[in-house]
Amino acid sequence: MENFTMYDECNENFDPLFSDDMFNISSDDFSMDDDSDIILTSIKDWFNLPSTTNPDDILDTYSDEIPLNRKEWLIQDSPSQRYRAPRLFEFLILLLRKSHYESYASFTDQSKGIFQVHRPDKIAELWQAVKSRQSQQKMTYDKFARAIRWYYKSNLMQKTNTRYTFQFSSKTLEKYFIDENNNSSTNLLL
DNA sequence: GGCGGAACGC
DNA sequence: GCGTTCCGCC
Secondary structure (H helix, E strand, O other): OOOOOOOOOOOOOOOHHHOOOOOOOOHHHHOOOOOOHHHHHHHHHHOOOOOOOOHHHHHHHHOOOOOOOHHHHOEEOOOOOOEEOOOHHHHHHHHHHOHHHOOOEEEEEHHHOEEEEOOHHHHHHHHHHHOOOOOOOOOOHHHHHHHHHHHHHHOOEEOOOOOOEEEEOHHHHHHHOOEOOOOEOOOOOO
16 A cells, blocks of 8 residues: 555654645545445445445445544644644645545635635534634634634735635735745745 | 624633 | 634625
């Protein structure tokens, strides 16, 4: 099994921003068009389902669930080298880098930093699980979106005025995204 | 839904 | 400072 990487707390090269390969799930993996025993067995194994599970029940019940791996949401601080929970914009960057969260949100125009939220409630739930400042109440898409709106003032993000659509500012793009044209990676450390 | 003011908390 | 909570307005 090649290209399989595991998070290792002792591995100083671990960079959560580039942990895309930690595990890769796409919705294609759950297609029931191909009902080969190998795939079904893999899915049952992944979700610890009894081998007797009816194949027809798998898609409806479990295609939605992405197991939370807290370690893939950690940010390593530049000077201190310590791991911490991500800020909201860091969470967004991480989320958009992970192909297994493509069903939650994805870029519609990556060069402009425009992305669309597909699963508002799921993202709010995920943000609640991952964020630093915890509270007793439930995180909602409304509150999640309000937090993003504060970024307009600091120019981390900019308005799109479009439903479920957000945009990183050019400032943020330059700072945290690789310019794929000249391949000059600027400040990739968060 | 999106927006942004206001009060709040850690 | 960085959101969180609430909410009136569009």
